[in-house]
Amino acid sequence: MRAPHLADPLGGIVTGGQGKPRIHGRAPPNPLIVTCVTAGDNTVYAAVVEFWPRTEEEALATQDALRARVVSAPGPADPATVAGLDVAYDDSGDRLSAAVVVLDAADLTVRDLVTINGRPAFRxxxxxxAFREVPALMAALAKLTVRPDVLVCDGHGLAHPRRFGLAAHLGVLTDLPSFGVGKTRLVGEWEPVGEERGSRSALIDEGETVGAVLRTRTGVKPVFVSVGHRIALDNACALTLRLAPRHRLPETTRAADRACRDLLSRPARSCG
DNA sequence: GCGACAG
DNA sequence: ATCTTGTCGC
Incomplete structure (x- = not known):
C-alpha cells in the first residue's frame, strides 16, 4: 500500500488512520511523512520518503546524498500528461498553499488538480x-489520481550551485521525469538570447551547461529551463515551448499558480 | 568589505 | 514569495 506517485520509501511505511501513527520498517529521525487517504477504509497510509533536515548543515548533507540518485535520461519527448507545481504564501509567511495540476499535454485541459494548505518547512x-516547499508539494502529489508523465517545477533543476535544485529534488523523490522553469537566474551566465520565440542560449556555470535560457514569447524576457531528473534539456525546452503557446510561462505553472493562490485567498477549508 | 542570491 | 498604479501594446 503506497501512493502510486511516490518513489520507493526510504524509511518505511506509516499506518495509523485515526489512531497514533506507526512506522513499519526503519524509523529515521526527522522523517518527511507523506500521507494519503485510501478511498476504501479511510485508513491513512504514508510513505517516509526522506530524512528531513532541520539545519542548513543537515540540508546540505541531504542534498549531497540525494544528488547521487539523479538519473540522466532522454525522457519522454511526447508525454500524455504534464504536471505543474506551485506554492503561494500568506502575508505572515508562515502559512502556504501548494498546488499540483495535471494537464493533458495534447490540449492543455485539466485532468487532475490537488491543492493543500500547509507550512513552510524551512526558512x-x-x-x-526546495526544503521550504517539498513537503507540501509531496503531500499534494500523493493525492493525485492521474499519474503525470513529467513534472514541470517552479524553480531550477540542475542549474543550482550543487546541481540539485527543487526540480531535481522532486524528481528524485517521486522518480518521475522532472525539470524546472525559473523566472530568474540562480547560477550561470549566458550569451544574449535571440528575440524570437524559440531562441535559446546555453546557461553555463563553472564551465558546464546547466540549463537553457529560452525565449517563449518574442520580445519578452526569457525563462530558465533546467533538467531535474530522467529528462534531457532538449526535451525539456521543446516541452516548455509546447506548454507556453501564448504566455511567457508554461500553462502548467500558470494553472498551478492560480490554484494555490485561489486556495490561499479562500475561506479556511479542509482538503481531505 | 561589497554584491549576488530559485521562490 | 509578497507589498503595489499606471501604462504600453497586441
Whole structure:
C-alpha cells in the first residue's frame, strides 16, 4: 500500500488512520511523512520518503546524498500528461498553499488538480529553497489520481550551485521525469538570447551547461529551463515551448499558480 | 568589505 | 514569495 506517485520509501511505511501513527520498517529521525487517504477504509497510509533536515548543515548533507540518485535520461519527448507545481504564501509567511495540476499535454485541459494548505518547512535560503516547499508539494502529489508523465517545477533543476535544485529534488523523490522553469537566474551566465520565440542560449556555470535560457514569447524576457531528473534539456525546452503557446510561462505553472493562490485567498477549508 | 542570491 | 498604479501594446 503506497501512493502510486511516490518513489520507493526510504524509511518505511506509516499506518495509523485515526489512531497514533506507526512506522513499519526503519524509523529515521526527522522523517518527511507523506500521507494519503485510501478511498476504501479511510485508513491513512504514508510513505517516509526522506530524512528531513532541520539545519542548513543537515540540508546540505541531504542534498549531497540525494544528488547521487539523479538519473540522466532522454525522457519522454511526447508525454500524455504534464504536471505543474506551485506554492503561494500568506502575508505572515508562515502559512502556504501548494498546488499540483495535471494537464493533458495534447490540449492543455485539466485532468487532475490537488491543492493543500500547509507550512513552510524551512526558512528561505538561496540554494536550499526546495526544503521550504517539498513537503507540501509531496503531500499534494500523493493525492493525485492521474499519474503525470513529467513534472514541470517552479524553480531550477540542475542549474543550482550543487546541481540539485527543487526540480531535481522532486524528481528524485517521486522518480518521475522532472525539470524546472525559473523566472530568474540562480547560477550561470549566458550569451544574449535571440528575440524570437524559440531562441535559446546555453546557461553555463563553472564551465558546464546547466540549463537553457529560452525565449517563449518574442520580445519578452526569457525563462530558465533546467533538467531535474530522467529528462534531457532538449526535451525539456521543446516541452516548455509546447506548454507556453501564448504566455511567457508554461500553462502548467500558470494553472498551478492560480490554484494555490485561489486556495490561499479562500475561506479556511479542509482538503481531505 | 561589497554584491549576488530559485521562490 | 509578497507589498503595489499606471501604462504600453497586441
Amino acid at each position: 528561505y535560503v538561496p540554494g536550499l529553497f
